[in-house]
Amino acid sequence: MKPYKIALIPGDGIGPEVVAEGVKVLKAIEEVDKNISFSFTTFPWGCEYYLKYGKMMDEKALDLLKDYDAIYLGAVGYPGVPDHISLRDLLIKIRRGFDQYVNLRPVSLLHPDLTPLKAKSEKDIDMLVIRENSEGEYAGAGEWLFKGNPEEVVLQTGVFSRKGTERIIRYAYEEARKSNRTLTSISKGNALNYSHVFWDQLFEEIGMEYPDVETYSYLVDAASLYFVTQPERFGVVVTSNLFGDIVTDIGAGITGGLGLATGANINPEKSYPSMFEPVHGSAPDIAGKGACNPIAAIWSVSQMLDFFGLEDWGSAVLQVIREVLKDKESLTADLGGRATTEELGEYIIEKLIK
Amino acid sequence: MKPYKIALIPGDGIGPEVVAEGVKVLKAIEEVDKNISFSFTTFPWGCEYYLKYGKMMDEKALDLLKDYDAIYLGAVGYPGVPDHISLRDLLIKIRRGFDQYVNLRPVSLLHPDLTPLKAKSEKDIDMLVIRENSEGEYAGAGEWLFKGNPEEVVLQTGVFSRKGTERIIRYAYEEARKSNRTLTSISKGNALNYSHVFWDQLFEEIGMEYPDVETYSYLVDAASLYFVTQPERFGVVVTSNLFGDIVTDIGAGITGGLGLATGANINPEKSYPSMFEPVHGSAPDIAGKGACNPIAAIWSVSQMLDFFGLEDWGSAVLQVIREVLKDKESLTADLGGRATTEELGEYIIEKLIK
Numbered sequence: 211m212k213p214y215k216i217a218l219i220p221g222d223g224i225g226p227e228v229v230a231e232g233v234k235v236l237k238a239i240e241e242v243d244k245n246i247s248f249s250f251t252t253f254p255w256g257c258e259y260y261l262k263y264g265k266m267m268d269e270k271a272l273d274l275l276k277d278y279d280a281i282y283l284g285a286v287g288y289p290g291v292p293d294h295i296s297l298r299d300l301l302i303k304i305r306r307g308f309d310q311y312v313n314l315r316p317v318s319l320l321h322p323d324l325t326p327l328k329a330k331s332e333k334d335i336d337m338l339v340i341r342e343n344s345e346g347e348y349a350g351a352g353e354w355l356f357k358g359n360p361e362e363v364v365l366q367t368g369v370f371s372r373k374g375t376e377r378i379i380r381y382a383y384e385e386a387r388k389s390n391r392t393l394t395s396i397s398k399g400n401a402l403n404y405s406h407v408f409w410d411q412l413f414e415e416i417g418m419e420y421p422d423v424e425t426y427s428y429l430v431d432a433a434s435l436y437f438v439t440q441p442e443r444f445g446v447v448v449t450s451n452l453f454g455d456i457v458t459d460i461g462a463g464i465t466g467g468l469g470l471a472t473g474a475n476i477n478p479e480k481s482y483p484s485m486f487e488p489v490h491g492s493a494p495d496i497a498g499k500g501a502c503n504p505i506a507a508i509w510s511v512s513q514m515l516d517f518f519g520l521e522d523w524g525s526a527v528l529q530v531i532r533e534v535l536k537d538k539e540s541l542t543a544d545l546g547g548r549a550t551t552e553e554l555g556e557y558i559i560e561k562l563i564k
Numbered sequence: 565m566k567p568y569k570i571a572l573i574p575g576d577g578i579g580p581e582v583v584a585e586g587v588k589v590l591k592a593i594e595e596v597d598k599n600i601s602f603s604f605t606t607f608p609w610g611c612e613y614y615l616k617y618g619k620m621m622d623e624k625a626l627d628l629l630k631d632y633d634a635i636y637l638g639a640v641g642y643p644g645v646p647d648h649i650s651l652r653d654l655l656i657k658i659r660r661g662f663d664q665y666v667n668l669r670p671v672s673l674l675h676p677d678l679t680p681l682k683a684k685s686e687k688d689i690d691m692l693v694i695r696e697n698s699e700g701e702y703a704g705a706g707e708w709l710f711k712g713n714p715e716e717v718v719l720q721t722g723v724f725s726r727k728g729t730e731r732i733i734r735y736a737y738e739e740a741r742k743s744n745r746t747l748t749s750i751s752k753g754n755a756l757n758y759s760h761v762f763w764d765q766l767f768e769e770i771g772m773e774y775p776d777v778e779t780y781s782y783l784v785d786a787a788s789l790y791f792v793t794q795p796e797r798f799g800v801v802v803t804s805n806l807f808g809d810i811v812t813d814i815g816a817g818i819t820g821g822l823g824l825a826t827g828a829n830i831n832p833e834k835s836y837p838s839m840f841e842p843v844h845g846s847a848p849d850i851a852g853k854g855a856c857n858p859i860a861a862i863w864s865v866s867q868m869l870d871f872f873g874l875e876d877w878g879s880a881v882l883q884v885i886r887e888v889l890k891d892k893e894s895l896t897a898d899l900g901g902r903a904t905t906e907e908l909g910e911y912i913i914e915k916l917i918k
């Protein structure tokens with residue numbers, strides 16, 4: 211049996227610690243399920259690498275990564291390296307270089323105590339946000355004119371192609387149909403009078419092919435409000451790159467914070483590797499202390515298993531996370547417990563393979 | 565004594581009903597305070613006007629409005645008129661035409677029962693969001709190329725001028741200094757690699773002149789999360805046009821909804837009239853039934869009074885709103901009460917002038 215080839219980019223800060231726990235989970239599965247095997251290669255890229263070599267990754271990074279089945283990323287970012295370098299030259303470069311145009315971000319409440327919202331429980335907060343991940347507001351196009359002069363003006367251009375917009379919307383319709391859920395588009399056509407009018411038009415146009423899917427279309431401001439007041443409105447959600455970034459952080463806010471938020475960067479055609487990552491940052495202040503919460507990173511592993519077609523294991527991992535969250539003592543400090551990163555990781559594995 | 569000249573644009577849906585209550589408040593003040601007088605002129609613009617005349621406002625609208633001290637706007641929007649017309653050709657046209665570059669949006673919890681957040685009270689949610697209101701992502705610049713072809717691509721360009729960015733950031737620093745509060749900038753420099761890198765640079769640059777102001781700079785995604793989990797982090801907030809739109813709706817979400825959210829569109833130089841408006845929409849479904857909540861519109865009146873320099877009255881109106889919110893029975897249905905729009909308006913006036 212051919213192993214799934216996984217490239218590890220542990221990255222900065224707490225990245226290596228959380229990735230280590232995720233890898234242990236995969237190894238534990240391999241141990242008990244003889245039909246599955248994984249191989250791992252670690253790439254030392256990130257901000258420390260940048261401080262040594264002046265670049266976030268090897269020049270040939272995409273070439274080196276291209277034959278892997280998946281990339282497992284920890285976290286990127288470090289004081290002293292400007293974010294627009296550390297992230298554009300690694301995270302965003304991989305997302306775009308490998309045409310990972312689908313960003314799948316579940317927003318699910320895994321335990322009622324975790325939400326800061328009054329009177330909301332697991333059944334109220336259970337959505338899948340599908341974020342456009344390759345272009346749009348993040349295209350990186352712009353101009354900086356008359357730098358330093360009084361008439362200085364800076365332009366930032368969002369790029370919405372028919373191809374790029376259609377494929378993400380279509381992916382979302384398919385997902386809504388498959389999972390038999392409503393589909394909500396989030397956009398801002400009343401102010402972004404080119405790009406989001408186009409988005410809205412395609413959402414409607416493609417919707418003609420999916421008469422069985424119940425759809426809603428909300429302005430991003432209204433949607434952001436509903437995430438807080440009526441999250442039960444949402445099932446599958448599709449939105450642009452920037453709006454996906456924002457609403458999934460609100461999503462993290464209502465489900466217990468970034469320590470519990472995962473994202474899969476998918477190239478559905480499998481022409482390139484897909485990438486799995488916890489959404490949280492590198493948290494340099496607590497790095498190296500065994501204090502960080504590995505749950506988001508382990509949830510990423512669950513998404514990776516689903517993506518490999520190993521859905522039984524994918525669901526099992528998520529189910530164990532749900533169970534573990536009931537046992538406060540076993541959790542890390544951010545969740546009110548006393549466990550170290552490793553202890554929590556081991557506890558999850560124990561429950562998973564018992 | 566010269567009256568303050570107020571132009572009324574009641575607009576669509578529930579707009580006329582809520583504006584009527586706000587006007588009654590102003591008239592009641594005029595009645596008891598003989599040093600104050602207001603004059604009102606109503607302009608019939610909005611979507612019904614559009615359906616009759618093919619335009620949202622008279623061509624000479626800005627000319628007709630330019631000598632007023634303030635514009636009091638109800639709500640705009642109507643089924644059958646695309647939002648990007650109804651709003652760009654009225655609301656956004658006035659904001660930009662009159663260089664109302666400061667959008668002042670208080671996010672204050674007026675009664676603890678109103679927040680959907682666990683364990684947050686009035687002292688935790690009390691900020692002033694200062695939104696750039698004249699350019700940025702809302703500049704309306706773009707291109708729609710190869711329409712309808714497979715290679716179709718739509719560009720939307722945000723425009724951040726030094727002048728426009730500097731003046732809003734400076735306004736916010738002044739406000740933070742004056743009110744002795746922290747100042748938080750919300751931006752997205754790690755992805756919007758031109759416009760928001762520029763924003764961050766100016767926030768720092770101008771900050772040199774305000775060493776006494778304690779500052780923070782958050783990414784919009786993180787800030788959106790903190791609005792939900794730790795709103796107490798924020799005092800004065802300054803942000804771009806689009807991000808201001810989004811975070812103030814989250815702000816509305818955590819303070820009781822859009823029925824309680826107000827915004828002032830200010831031209832600080834008073835070269836043009838400023839505009840005061842509840843943030844909510846036109847809610848055509850409940851229009852004309854006396855069912856809508858006039859509090860946001862009356863809070864707008866409080867902002868208008870502050871702007872006129874009548875701060876005693878401005879605070880008094882806000883104080884009465886706080887008090888009224890304690891008495892559930894007296895509120896409209898959206899707040900769990902049984903009063904009509906007019907009854908609630910009258911109750912507020914009664915308390916104000918008693």
Ligand SMILES: CC(C)[C@H](C(=O)O)[C@@H](O)C(=O)O
Pocket residue numbers: 297298301302455489754755785
């Ligand atoms: C780090 C940053 C560039 C990134 C983004 O904005 O996409 C992050 O916030 C995320 O959501 O993955």
Ligand SMILES: CC(C)[C@H](C(=O)O)[C@@H](O)C(=O)O
Pocket residue numbers: 400401431651652655656809843
């Ligand atoms: C109606 C719309 C154009 C407007 C905006 O986006 O500015 C509204 O949402 C607001 O916040 O005032």
